[in-house]
Amino acid sequence: LTKTVEGELDKASYTKDNERIYIHLNAGLSADTNIAVNRGVDGVGLYRTEVPFLLQRSFPSEEEQTSQYHSILATYPDKSVVMRTLDIGGDKPLPYLTIEEDNPFLGWRGIRFTLDHPEIFLIQVRAMLKASIGLNNMDILLPMISGIAELDDAKVLIDRAFDEVSQQAEEQGFELQRPRLGIMIEVPSILYQLPLLKGRVDFISVGSNDLTQYLLAVDRNNARVANVYDALHPAVLNALKHIIDAGKQMGIPVCLCGELAGDPVGALLLVGMGYRSLSMNTRNVAKIKYILRHITVQEMESLAQLALGSVLSVDVRTMTTKFVEDRG
Ligand code: PEP
Ligand code: MG
Numbered sequence: 001l002t003k004t005v006e007g008e009l010d011k012a013s014y015t016k017d018n019e020r021i022y023i024h025l026n027a028g029l030s031a032d033t034n035i036a037v038n039r040g041v042d043g044v045g046l047y048r049t050e051v052p053f054l055l056q057r058s059f060p061s062e063e064e065q066t067s068q069y070h071s072i073l074a075t076y077p078d079k080s081v082v083m084r085t086l087d088i089g090g091d092k093p094l095p096y097l098t099i100e101e102d103n104p105f106l107g108w109r110g111i112r113f114t115l116d117h118p119e120i121f122l123i124q125v126r127a128m129l130k131a132s133i134g135l136n137n138m139d140i141l142l143p144m145i146s147g148i149a150e151l152d153d154a155k156v157l158i159d160r161a162f163d164e165v166s167q168q169a170e171e172q173g174f175e176l177q178r179p180r181l182g183i184m185i186e187v188p189s190i191l192y193q194l195p196l197l198k199g200r201v202d203f204i205s206v207g208s209n210d211l212t213q214y215l216l217a218v219d220r221n222n223a224r225v226a227n228v229y230d231a232l233h234p235a236v237l238n239a240l241k242h243i244i245d246a247g248k249q250m251g252i253p254v255c256l257c258g259e260l261a262g263d264p265v266g267a268l269l270l271v272g273m274g275y276r277s278l279s280m281n282t283r284n285v286a287k288i289k290y291i292l293r294h295i296t297v298q299e300m301e302s303l304a305q306l307a308l309g310s311v312l313s314v315d316v317r318t319m320t321t322k323f324v325e326d327r328g
Pocket of ligand 1: 046048087186206207208209210211257258259
């Protein structure tokens with residue numbers, strides 16, 4: 001079986017009835033993006049830029065960031081690489097930056113931190129843009145957006161960085177394309193503002209890890225409440241369904257990059273809800289492609305419909321496990 005599953009690595013992902021599913025990678029370390037391991041993926045759906053920051057003893061310089069980002073972009077010259085701006089705080093503290101708060105997950109993290117430190121944000125965005133000169137395969141993703149003001153403020157800074165770097169690129173004889181801009185859907189407030197995203201973003205990426213944490217008011221890393229943290233809670237599933245429906249209605253591409261995408265049951269439910277783009281850790285890619293290749297969209301739709309109508313998470317778990325077992 002392992003051999004069969006590994007045979008999936010080179011192939012694009014299709015369901016049993018030949019519906020194309022786009023599989024992207026979640027990455028942070030350059031080792032994750034080793035092209036030898038990741039031939040059959042459709043690009044990088046989430047590059048977590050915290051990782052290079054975590055590996056340093058102080059904030060990496062613009063040059064250091066540029067070279068790190070360039071090596072990732074150059075690994076996938078013909079595919080898109082979604083680079084998320086710094087998402088520190090919460091579960092991702094930097095050793096050289098002390099933030100003391102009672103509730104770090106509700107505090108100074110992600111876009112909140114970088115908008116309060118535009119100099120850090122601008123250095124990072126300039127480094128991303130410089131890294132993509134000559135490649136033009138980079139998209140920018142903003143984490144922890146809770147309302148439109150944060151998006152608008154970030155855009156002003158990104159435009160400023162773009163003007164500077166595109167002029168430099170032109171002087172070197174390159175045309176820098178404006179990167180596509182997206183936001184993470186992971187703070188529940190934005191679920192009620194999705195129609196406002198039309199014309200404001202080029203794509204959205206669902207962070208099911210944080211969305212689950214914030215919808216259920218449960219710390220994603222606290223073992224004591226691990227039984228409450230459940231991405232298969234019918235409320236979470238209905239939120240995910242709402243997002244994909246809204247994305248389709250607005251004509252905005254939607255990817256889901258939380259752990260749920262790399263979980264066999266999660267992937268089946270997501271495709272059944274209408275998701276066609278999933279981003280996951282390298283180790284899950286072959287397994288998910290293998291499973292999807294053996295099940296039709298219609299079967300996944302029926303399963304998702306039952307799950308969305310369930311009262312209890314345990315019912316979702318029982319029916320999905322049975323579904324997978326019945327199919328070997
Ligand atoms: C998420 O929240 O689902 C996500 C993909 O981002 P992170 O796990 O880095 O917070
Ligand atoms: Mg997140």
